[in-house]
Amino acid sequence: MEKTYSSWMDGAWKSAQKEYAKETPLLGPDGTLMSPGWARHNVFNYDRYKVAHPMRRKEWDFYQLSNGKYMAQISFANISLGGYVSAVLVDLTAGKTLCTAMSPFLGGKDKYVLPPKGDVPNHVQMTIGKASFEFDTKETSRTISFKMGEVECQFQMDILPGLENITTVLPFKGFPDRYFMTTKQNCMPCEGAFKTKDGVYNFSKDDTFCVLDWGRVCTPYSLVWYWGNGSAYLTDEKGDKHLFGFEITWGIGDESNATETCVFYDGKAHKFGAVDVETFPKPDGYMKDWVFKSEDGRFELTMKPFYDHHSDLNVLVMRMHSHQVHGLWSGKVTLDDGTVLEIKDMYAFCEYVENRW
DSSP: OOOSSOOGGGTSOOOOOOBOOSOEESBOTTSOBOOOEEESSOOEEOOGGGOSOGGGEEEEEEEEEEOSSEEEEEEEEEOSSEEEEEEEEEETTTTEEEEEEEEEEEOOTTSSOOOSOSSSSEEEEEEETTEEEEEEEOSSEEEEEEEETTEEEEEEEEOOTTOOOEEEEEEETTEEEEEEEEEEEEEEEEEEEEEETTEEEEEOTTTOEEEEEEEEEEOOSEEEEEEEEEEEEEEOTTSOEEEEEEEEEESSSOOSSOOEEEEEETTEEEEOOOEEESSOOTTTOTTSOEEEEETTSSEEEEEEEEEEEEEEEEETTEEEEEEEEEEEEEEEEEOTTSOEEEEEEEEEEEEEEEEEO
């Protein structure tokens, strides 16, 4: 099985899980990473001016929402050399992108600065070129909006009181001042509309969920990763509905302190060990079944793909090459108390990415 990183399936390592529950500094005065591990809320205090390599600093807020038929992505990214704000609408069932609106910008030390945490109340409102956007986070809700020419969208989502997320800080071996810190917040029922020149696409909280991918990183030039994520309502034997979600990311950096693997159930995070996929999908296996297994046996799901949202941005020395595969997931997961949840035909995605940036 072809690999570009160490995997637990290769017998190369066994993951540990170092959890932080109290506020802790992310970086020392010289930019050295101080706190590798994970947390249920972002307790890592980030100071962008302590980053040892400002031109390797990348910061983003990325929202992806979907009802399994249509998917919208609203994102802002500042990768020091420059960045962009964008809104994308994809028809998953037809397998095509309906709309892409993007406004890029050139970099600058203090240009377009985002808040230092993404899971606490914060507000971002900017105009970049012909695009304007706003991200507004409150204790129990989020609102995101975007407007550029004929493209306009606005979404509102619920945040359960006390909703936990998974925030991970991953180091890179041999690079004491490089790190990858992200927050993934699932299980946010979402409603709103995406307007294009061809029509309006509406989303309902009955079947639409949003995930926030929030990142503040300082990385080496080349990265490879998998990212899988999904949220849904599960109905128990009594007929009660429960918010369920999962987050699996691997292949980035040194995962000996923590893995970015977690199940969410009724707002609480249930941590488990490293995950891998049985068959490496590259180069032509993306539309075949993806079989996921965790090292501790608590996550065993199979994705049957129905669409590969493939993108390849290749500009000079930069390349962002992604296969984000969408499908129906079935199998079982085990919560911290031993409860086994049966999953049947749940919509979710997993991507395989190779980046040079």
